[in-house]
Amino acid sequence: MKADADRAFVVHPEFKSSKSSDAISFEEAIALSNSLGLSVIAKERVNIRYPKVGYLFGSGAIKTILDKVNNLKINLIIVNGYISPIQQRNLEKIWNVKLIDRTHLILEIFADRAITREGKLQVELASLYYQRTRLVRSWTHLERQRGALGFIGGPGETQIESDRREIDKAIVRLKKQLEKVVKTRFLHRKSRKKVPYPTIALVGYTNAGKSTLFNLITNSNVYAKDKLFATLDTTMRLLELPSKSKVIMSDTVGFISDLPTELIAAFRATLEEVLDADLLIHVRDVSHRDTEQQKVDVLKIVSELGIDKSKIDNMLEVANKVDLLPEEEFQKLENIVKRSENIFPVSSKDIVGVNELIDAIDLILSKNFISETLRFGFDKTSYRAKLYDISIVESEKLNEEGYEISVRWSEKRRGEFFHYLNSGEI
Ligand SMILES: Nc1nc2c(ncn2[C@@H]2O[C@H](COP(=O)(O)OP(=O)(O)O)[C@@H](O)[C@H]2O)c(=O)[nH]1
Ligand SMILES: [Mg+2]
Numbered sequence: 001m002k003a004d005a006d007r008a009f010v011v012h013p014e015f016k017s018s019k020s021s022d023a024i025s026f027e028e029a030i031a032l033s034n035s036l037g038l039s040v041i042a043k044e045r046v047n048i049r050y051p052k053v054g055y056l057f058g059s060g061a062i063k064t065i066l067d068k069v070n071n072l073k074i075n076l077i078i079v080n081g082y083i084s085p086i087q088q089r090n091l092e093k094i095w096n097v098k099l100i101d102r103t104h105l106i107l108e109i110f111a112d113r114a115i116t117r118e119g120k121l122q123v124e125l126a127s128l129y130y131q132r133t134r135l136v137r138s139w140t141h142l143e144r145q146r147g148a149l150g151f152i153g154g155p156g157e158t159q160i161e162s163d164r165r166e167i168d169k170a171i172v173r174l175k176k177q178l179e180k181v182v183k184t185r186f187l188h189r190k191s192r193k194k195v196p197y198p199t200i201a202l203v204g205y206t207n208a209g210k211s212t213l214f215n216l217i218t219n220s221n222v223y224a225k226d227k228l229f230a231t232l233d234t235t236m237r238l239l240e241l242p243s244k245s246k247v248i249m250s251d252t253v254g255f256i257s258d259l260p261t262e263l264i265a266a267f268r269a270t271l272e273e274v275l276d277a278d279l280l281i282h283v284r285d286v287s288h289r290d291t292e293q294q295k296v297d298v299l300k301i302v303s304e305l306g307i308d309k310s311k312i313d314n315m316l317e318v319a320n321k322v323d324l325l326p327e328e329e330f331q332k333l334e335n336i337v338k339r340s341e342n343i344f345p346v347s348s349k350d351i352v353g354v355n356e357l358i359d360a361i362d363l364i365l366s367k368n369f370i371s372e373t374l375r376f377g378f379d380k381t382s383y384r385a386k387l388y389d390i391s392i393v394e395s396e397k398l399n400e401e402g403y404e405i406s407v408r409w410s411e412k413r414r415g416e417f418f419h420y421l422n423s424g425e426i
Pocket of ligand 2: 211212251
């Protein structure tokens with residue numbers, strides 16, 4: 001989608017009954033579009049008093065949008081809301097561009113981010129369900145049906161039915177594959193963990209500022225610029241902390257408000273890297289009117305993902321966008337921060353509080369991760385294999401006596417290794 005559709009126009013339909021939180025959803029849709037790599041050339045809020053059956057928008061709005069599409073050479077319109085298949089087709093014809101709705105936008109993002117086999121299958125499944133609801137007859141078929149006085153059938157109907165059958169078959173196939181993958185999930189996860197560094201994941205709602213903070217921290221870092229790991233995608237980077245220890249930081253899609261229920265499984269699947277992270281950083285937009293509820297949601301979902309309680313308790317909280325807080329609110333936050341070790345007021349925009357955050361990450365990881373050098377003879381190849389297997393080796397030297405392997409690991413992994421060693425299993 002990126003290549004030919006990168007000049008986007010985000011249109012936000014605002015209904016009479018819209019909640020005040022809609023303004024935020026508009027901002028969020030723009031953040032989502034950006035994170036997909038689209039350039040948002042235009043954005044517009046459109047009041048809808050009476051939704052038009054076939055077009056949603058009134059003729060005035062349709063014309064205004066058409067002019068913008070032509071003047072600004074837009075090739076993709078994102079309607080931040082639900083749009084019926086018929087409305088979609090009609091509007092695409094008038095505007096002569098591709099149009100996607102909110103669910104489709106979110107699906108594109110998940111498809112872009114799914115890393116594991118399970119994640120990819122979940123997203124594919126969700127998009128098949130979505131497609132299944134989008135099958136429409138073309139106008140000619142509809143007219144033919146009317147002519148037949150309500151007789152259901154005719155070429156249009158047959159085509160839709162057969163498309164639907166194809167999709168249903170694909171759904172069944174995918175579900176079977178998914179079942180298999182879920183059964184072997186544990187093995188997959190194990191084989192994926194191949195980086196010998198502690199990992200940090202940024203979590204939080206979309207638009208909280210995760211990517212801004214991620215870029216801020218990683219762009220100024222030498223290691224982040226080095227492409228040491230070809231396997232790391234753009235959402236993961238290797239960083240060097242002030243203590244010289246290295247960590248992998250990963251940005252995530254984030255939580256999306258009013259996530260359509262049919263996308264929940266796919267959403268969770270894209271968050272899998274979070275399960276493996278050694279440290280979670282919860283990035284919040286503290287200027288958001290629903291910030292408290294968002295925090296509750298995030299904590300709930302994180303614990304439902306099956307993350308260790310200790311990891312959740314140790315989660316750091318970034319109170320981002322403090323630059324947008326009125327003085328009085330800022331004071332309140334400062335008072336909370338004084339009483340807590342885990343909350344960091346930050347402005348990723350004005351670059352405030354970032355060094356304090358980095359120092360805290362460094363401290364936590366140095367407390368939780370021990371570096372040491374192990375030495376053993378050449379006959380102990382199984383020890384060496386085990387160390388590589390659990391992916392904690394930082395460097396290795398050989399001398400006359402044997403191996404000299406430097407590792408960096410958590411107390412837990414260390415315990416596991418020595419347990420194996422003492423039990424004679426290796
Ligand atoms: N005022 C202000 N805006 C911010 C701050 N951090 C991020 N933003 C803006 O918030 C929007 C969403 O940021 P982004 O990093 O894409 O959020 P993400 O969806 O969590 O990755 C962007 O327009 C950013 O420029 C901040 O500290 N202050
Ligand atoms: Mg982002």
